[in-house]
Amino acid sequence: MTTNEPEPRRWRWSPLTDSSTSLHPPIFTRDGSHFFSIVGSTIKIYSATSGKIISTLPGSQDHGHTDIITSAVLSPQNAFQLITASLDGTIKIWDFLEGVLLRTIGLDQPIHHVCTHEKIKDHLFVAAVKNKKSDSPEKAQRPSQVVPIGKTRTTAGLAVSASGERLIAIAGHKAYVAPISNLKSGFTKFVSPEPLTCLAVHPFEDYFATGDAKGVVRLWYCLDPKLVKVVGVEKKSQTSMLHWHAHAVSSVAFTTNGAYLLSGGEESVLVIWQLHSGKREFVPRVSSPITNIVVSPSRLAEEEYLLGLADASYAFVSSATLKLSRVFARIKLDPLVSNCRPSSSSTPLAFHQPSETLVLPSSHPSSLQTYSPSTFTLLGELEVSPSNRVSRREDKVLEPARVERAVISSCGEWMATIDRRESDENFRGEIYLKFWYWDKKLTFWILNTRIDRPHGLAKVTSLSFRPGVEDAQVVTTGEDGNMKAWRIRRMRNKKGSEEVSWTSRSSFSLRSDIPRHTSWSHDGSLLAVPIGGSIVIYDPNTNAVRESFVIQECRQPFEAHFIGRSGRYLGVIGGEDLVVWDVLSQSVTWHQKNQYRFTMLVSHPYHDTFITIHSTVLDFSSSSVTLFRATSPIPLMEYTLPFGVLNVSWFYQSSLPLSNDFSLVALTHKYDVVVMGDNVILLEDPGASAKAVQKCPAAPRRSLFEEMFGVPAITSLGNPNEQTRETMADLGSGDGVTVPWRSSDTTNFFDAPSHLMPPIETFFEPLIDSFLRLRTTDDESSAAQAVAEAEDDMPVDPTRETDPVNVSAVSNEAILDVFVPLFQEIADAPGYAYRTDKTIAPSKAINGTSENHTKPISQAPTKNSVRSEIRLSPDQSAPPITTKTGEKRSRASLG
Structure with missing residues (x-):
């Protein structure tokens, strides 16, 4: 049987923020000015400086992933392209500068991890699941070559060694290592006593680090080809253990110089391990459990550690001070x-x-x-x-x-x-x-x-x-x-100032039933309380009962709300029953029985209208909203929402005049925050759409000479508008210059942990000298005053004008030409302590060149393999991108 009843239309609603967190670590651009964050099936591009979302992939013109994105890496062929993999079985290549999709590669298998390497630019290594079939789009290209490597359990990490010779994967209690030059030989398995949770590869040397479920960090020295002789069997590797965490390690990462290892987990503490000594330092209380750690490129500034936290926020830690330098957060849910x-x-x-x-x-x-x-x-x-x-x-x-x-x-x-x-x-x-x-x-x-x-x-x-x-x-x-x-209680203290606090005014009860809800009239003169099977209206000034009535149509009322500004009507819900009670006539205006249980009732603060919300399914994945007028049981409008509602509040918008429309903010069953209503202004996030990533002004870099001796004064005189790189603290080190004292400067002396600070008595002299100026004697001051008076009495010829001094800018090369002979003379002196007569052999490899590390990759497939290595075919052309004639794309900022 079919009906011609129209379906309820959807209410206008807009999410304020996405509360989902990403388990995949963010990815920095080559220059560190931006980083990418995976949120569901989208990629958000953040500014590393301001924390604002610059762009979101995909754009409206592109077809993005249809399932959750599980992994992303920068393309080894082009630093301005991003490669993403998803559970929908596709790999997509994006031009993140323009915010457009370039290519789509289909595998028909859900992908969990993907990795690349600079020395193997034409290949991708992926970890895919074979027991599920994923339908790739019809327009998706196929890889020119797929080489199965081996089978593992669900992978927790996938990476290529620093030399580009070994593929490393972790899954369960095992670490899997395969030679890239002979992939058909499969994996060599190394056993771990505990389940492995995360993986990081050393940037220069051939070893890697893992974290496990018991909080242990291990360094594995099993990538030497001499040690790996038998493949396909379980072996034990030489390892070193670092243990501090009490819970599972969620992420590990090496610093760019390879001297330190970072680890974090549920303790909300970042641990910095010094590898050669085993010593550790801590960054405690980062406000939430750490889910991933990434080290930012240190090209223009000091190295920083980016922490992805469990509450969907990001925190930057300075490598110099080991303190939180900035935190980027939206709604923490x-x-x-x-x-x-x-x-x-x-x-x-x-x-x-x-x-x-x-x-x-x-x-x-x-x-x-x-x-x-x-x-x-x-x-x-x-x-x-x-x-x-x-x-x-x-x-x-x-x-x-x-x-x-x-x-x-x-x-x-x-x-x-x-x-x-x-x-x-x-x-x-x-x-x-x-x-x-x-x-x-x-x-x-x-x-x-x-x-x-x-x-x-x-x-x-x-x-x-x-x-x-x-x-x-x-x-x-x-x-x-x-x-x-x-x-509120107001009292005056001994000094005569008023102190305000809260205290108990009264306590009263009516029956043995438990009151579970209260509602005030618009002017605050009446208080309605559902108690048992009745509704009681109190006078809040005297606590006297003004009215008590039993609604036969609603046996178990749990909410009662005054409707509108007049307060004449009272909306009552209980179970599947909805009743509107007329307070003046003390009678039921109308009653309606619903198919589902009502969850809440919201009254309009200025008009005699209200809405009811109920869920149509057991899992609260959708809700129905019905709009009523207090005088009629006929719904004015019915709406559907694609989420369940946990709580709702009135959302006042100053830009909208008072009207009959509803404007609400709600917390959904998935802990998303949404704005919904009839005529609500749908807030638009400036970074919610795909946009071209603009170039950021690069910070000026210091030369080697400026790092050693500072910025020359004559250089800054050449450009009066240029601000010197020296701060006021640097000027304070000169004689006779005093920096203005601030109370915050004193407190900064004691920001470090007590066990890392020097003895407190060593702070006195530097602290006093930092904001006190040495007082001169009377003789010195009188002599200086006499000189000043003598200068003031000097005759001045008013008719003669002094020619302005033309100070021209001096280049760094000219300054170095002055000091180079001096350095050579000092270095050639017989008594120079660091002089050596040894001849340094020329390097075999010139800076900027590298040997050819390309090795043949076997093409023989292995049956029932899940691990795949994909070759990107150069002959598969990307879809054409329209460009304007005469424009040239500049990519110097992100390279």
Whole structure:
């Protein structure tokens, strides 16, 4: 049987940010000015300096991956091309400067890893799964050559050795090594005592590092061809062990000079290992577990370490100071932190109208974050309940305190939160009601009052501010059956200044039933509370019951909301029932029974309309929104949303006038934050589309002479507008020059860990000399004053004009020509300590050239192989790209 009923139309909605995190490490461009981040089936291009998203691949004109992207590398043939691999069985080559797709290669097998090497530019090595069939697009090209190498379990890493002679893969308890010159011989297996989780190859020497599930970092010395004599069998390799982590190591990386190894994991600590000595240094408390580590190219500045964190943020660590130099974060949401998914009632969500920011749950359940939807930036993170975020591996996972509720007053000056920690066999439960004051100068929330156990050990079921009153008032309900009101208390201290805090105003209850929801009228004169099977309306000034009624059509009401500005109607939902009650006539206006259970009701703050939200499936993957008028049971409109809704809040937009339309912000079942409504302005992320990557102005590089002796003063005089590279701190080292003292400079002396700092008595002289100037004696000052007076009394010929001195710029070559004879004379002196008469043999290889390392690659296929090596055929031409005549592409900035 078919019906002609129209399908519900989709409501307008727009995601504020993508909360999914990437397990694949980001990829830097050759010059380190940008890096690529994998987010689902897209690639986001970030600026390494500002952290802004410059572009997103694919663009609207290209067909991107249809499944999750699992790996990405820069093309060895062209540094301005990016190669991506996906579970859809395709490999795509992108021109990231122009933001266009160049080629698509189909394998018909889900791909998990891909790697390349500079010495093998025409080949790709991929790890693919053969038990699943993936349909590649019809236009996808086929590789000219596919060479199976061997079979492994699900790979955790794939790389080529520094020499380009060995292919390395890790999977399960084994490390697999295959000679690239003889791929048909297959893998040699080396056994690890624990499951391997990550892989990194030394940049110069033939060995690699792995991390395992027990927190051990191992260095494997098994790439010597003399040691690998028997293939296809399990062997043990010579290794060295580095152990500090208590949990699994999620990522390892070598520095560019190969002297240090970086490791990180669940402890939120970056460990820097000095390989030749085994010593280690730490960068603690990076705010979230580390998922991947990448070392940035150090061409123009100092080397930096980029940390990809579990809360979808990125942190840069300076290699010189071992401190966080900058953190790039949007919305920090990580539902994987908790073992159980919280309910909609325990998911805090609020909108702060004065600052137009959102208050959201953060990556840790004991914290909140403030986010600006207009600028797509994270403004701050508020730790509501301090807690230990890491436990020992053998111990039970610590149950953190969770922020269950957060509401903001209508004036925006106060915020109230509820955080709770469950009890166990060793500790009693904790629950706190906290009041926060909005500091306009700091533009942040400041803790004002903490109330322990507002309802004893019982759980708080609702929390709401009273609107429309001068002094804010809060009402809470609990599972102890009580309702409590809280007010502001103002007192003057001994100094005469006013102190503001919160205290209990009253406590009352009606029946033995548990109240679970409260709703205020628009002017704050009435309070509606569902209790058991009835709705009770209170006078908040006297706590007297104004009205109590039982709705026969809704036996178990769990929410009751005043509708509109007048407050005449009361919308009640309970199970599958929806009832609108007329408060004046004390009767049911209309009743409707739904097929599914209602999850929430949201009233319009200015008009007599409201919406109901219910999920149509058990997994909450979609929702239905129905718009009603308070006087009619006929829906005005029905909408569908492709996600479930955990919590919703009204989203005030200053650019929109007051109207009948709805404007809401919601937290979905996948922890995405979306804006939805009738006439909501769909916010557009400036980096959400594919755009051409603009060139960044390159920072001036110092010459070797400038690194040794500084920038010559005569060079800077040649260009008055050019700022010298020396800072004020450098000027302070001269005689008679004093740098203005700042209090922050003193605190920087003690930023380092105490065990790494020199004795405290050694700080006194440098600290005092840094901001105090030596006082001259009276004789010296009088002599200087006499000289100054003598200069002032010198006769000046007013008719004669002094010709301006023409100071021309001097090149670095001219300066070096002056000092080269001096250096030669010193070096040729008989008493020169570093003089040597040995003749240095010329190098066999001239700088800039390399020997030919190309080796024949076997083409004989192996049956039932999963590991594949792909040859990129040069005769397969890429699709033509339209270019304008007379334009020349400049690629000097990213090379």
